[in-house]
Amino acid sequence: MSGTSDARPLLAAEAVVAGYEPGLPIVHGASLAVAAGEILAVLGPNGAGKSTLVKALAGLVPVSRGTVRLDGRDITGLPAHLRPRAGLAFVPQTENIFASLSVADNLRIACDVMPDRPRGRARTAELLDLFPDLARARTLLAGRLSGGQRQMLAVARALVASPRVLMLDEPSAGLSPLFVSDVFARLRTIRDTGVAIVLVEQNVRAALKVADRALVLVEGRNRHEGPAKTLADDPAIAALYLGGAPHSSGSPA
Template sequence: MEEPALVLEGIRAGYGDFQALFDVGLRVTPGEAVGVVGPNGAGKTTLLRVISGMIRPTRGTARFGEVDIAATPAHELPASGIAHVPENRRLFPHLTVEENLKVGAFIPSARKRFAERSEYVFNLFPKMAQRRHQLAGTMSGGEQQMCAIGRALMSSPRILLLDEPSAGLAPIVVAQVFELVKRIRDEGLTVLIVEQNVAQVLRVVDRAYVLDAGRVVAEGASADLAADPAIRNSYLGGH
């Protein structure tokens, strides 16, 4: 089966009277790792919520292969291959690691493969295997982030959406999270990651879009963006 591409064109979206995205276009081809970077409040989280069906665009088209995202109920999108790791992880704190993974395997195709997928996740995150019976809410922020990514991987997604995976984590843990993103991507999984940590994310993605005040203001290969003086001054602190 041919892997689907994610294509957004002319997306406008927001909350009530507040418009967060203005005519945003974006493309992610199969096997790519793509970043969406920009300051806080740029519309990055809103963009991921549009892709995972949590909010409907008021204008524009969003497709994942043959799937019309805007016309598909959010609860049906995981079966099409979209998995979303939300900002702040959103684990079920009073469930164990293993129970959180079961939540990630709720679609029928994933339920049948629970043992196989949980073994995959535990191989990727050995700490999760050690903590499989621990309540998710009692773990460190870094361990919770691993659990949240593992939960998303349980459905065998074809694209993984990561919303600010480095938020609130210690620098050493941030480095570990990005190394894991690189490993997942190296295995061929398509990844779309939104981040404020521009320097880190540009090291692990192929291409990136710069979002500012709800508009795409630049896009290109990650190395080109990292070397661009205007991007460096605006988003990398001039370094």
């Protein structure tokens, strides 16, 4: 495990209350912290507020109370379009690529909005080395990619700006087990470069296998938190989210 809960948080949210409609919060005082080089999985049942929480951290859902800090800086009120430049990238579950453009053009657009375009072009070349499937498919329309390749393209687009924190909403949704393993293996590689990753997932087994720590939300509130391995082996967590049996590190995801 690369990250530890004792490390200084790179991204920290405290007592966040957030929702789409004024006076109707979905997240009720949730908190999280993730350090550089750490993967934090955010888990919980449907309707727990997982996606709303990360969208609030990305600036896409209003925060009515609480604070969001990035490397100690209060970004609670920072507009969403400025957060990537501050070092916070978000990959939504859907509509995360331009299907009518080629793979290369998807990456080029991400590069063109950077203040330092030469650095963006160099970073794009690095990412094509990290995602060889994208390099081979660079001239194809993104809409013709497989589900796993689309997800990798979405992640690559987010990484062009060299964020310090990468947040992903349900990256395994609709993918085959093979592609889930492949996408999560890439996340480990990204984590090992020092990027902090916040991973919202319904695939609890796979998420606990890849994560360093996990946070379980229930009804928009923190319910459980701890090392991923500890939660995977917790009978209460297993009964709620893993089909009744603790997850052994040797069992398949």
